[in-house]
């Protein structure tokens with residue numbers, strides 16, 4: 001969709017990045033944001049414009065130690081600076097991909113990406129009033145919205161609550177303070193849980209709560225809420241927002257993590273279905289499980305203790321993409337895989353039911 005916050009295809013002379021045809025990205029800049037967060041900026045290997053809506057994300061395939069690891073990262077840059085885009089990544093203890101990015105990806109490094117995709121976008125760009133609320137590195141899609149609105153010279157009424165562990169963990173802290181100073185109708189509230197090592201911190205500390213929202217955003221019920229952060233953070237914000245009068249239709253959140261949680265609570269297949277199960281073999285993990293023809297391969301794998309990467313759980317993000325060595329599936333995806341990948345034998349376990357016994361290269 002072309003909005004005021006995206007680049008109209010008619011105003012660019014060059015070619016646009018294509019989900020189907022393009023995949024090679026060159027890292028052109030790495031910037032340290034906080035002690036454990038970095039921003040990586042990419043351009044296309046062949047010159048391309050990136051047409052995306054603020055709030056969308058890219059799916060990356062990273063080659064690490066001879067294996068492909070797929071991850072989704074929201075763009076943190078403005079969609080109105082379309083020759084390159086940025087992602088902002090927190091180093092996670094034991095995180096294979098985030099540690100690789102921080103330790104190894106330098107300007108000039110190449111990665112593969114598919115996108116843009118995602119539906120966490122402003123429903124009425126530029127209108128408002130909004131409550132933007134982010135937890136930790138979940139700030140990235142919301143920051144993309146803030147930057148795009150500024151580039152479009154749109155100044156809707158925004159309250160931005162940014163929560164983090166300590167002041168030292170507030171990503172984009174200086175830029176947000178600057179924007180709050182120069183942008184009309186933009187009110188910023190940093191909310192670290194505790195002051196940490198910053199002994200001079202004079203702002204609020206604590207967690208998002210009903211009492212805090214009633215004071216800080218007394219007109220919350222009139223606002224559209226855009227929320228991104230860890231799954232428990234978003235769950236709390238969702239419950240608080242609805243309890244304080246925000247209609248469900250005006251509450252939006254980025255759902256990577258939430259979808260994974262839902263997947264873990266999926267109910268087991270009834271015994272009658274198990275009787276018609278197919279054998280599904282995960283070759284690298286030497287595991288064989290029974291999967292009902294009514295179950296997604298990902299849901300069954302989780303129940304069977306098989307480790308598969310996943311994120312959206314509905315065929316959108318591509319994180320679970322896996323090679324099917326043998327067998328056939330009924331796949332109903334939402335754009336998370338390209339036709340040429342399907343032709344090469346890949347599939348998305350989260351939205352695929354078995355039609356036969358399967359062997360999967362996982």
Ligand code: FES
Pocket residue numbers: 309310311312313314315316317318319320321336348349350351
């Ligand atoms: S988990 Fe997103 S496509 Fe499968």
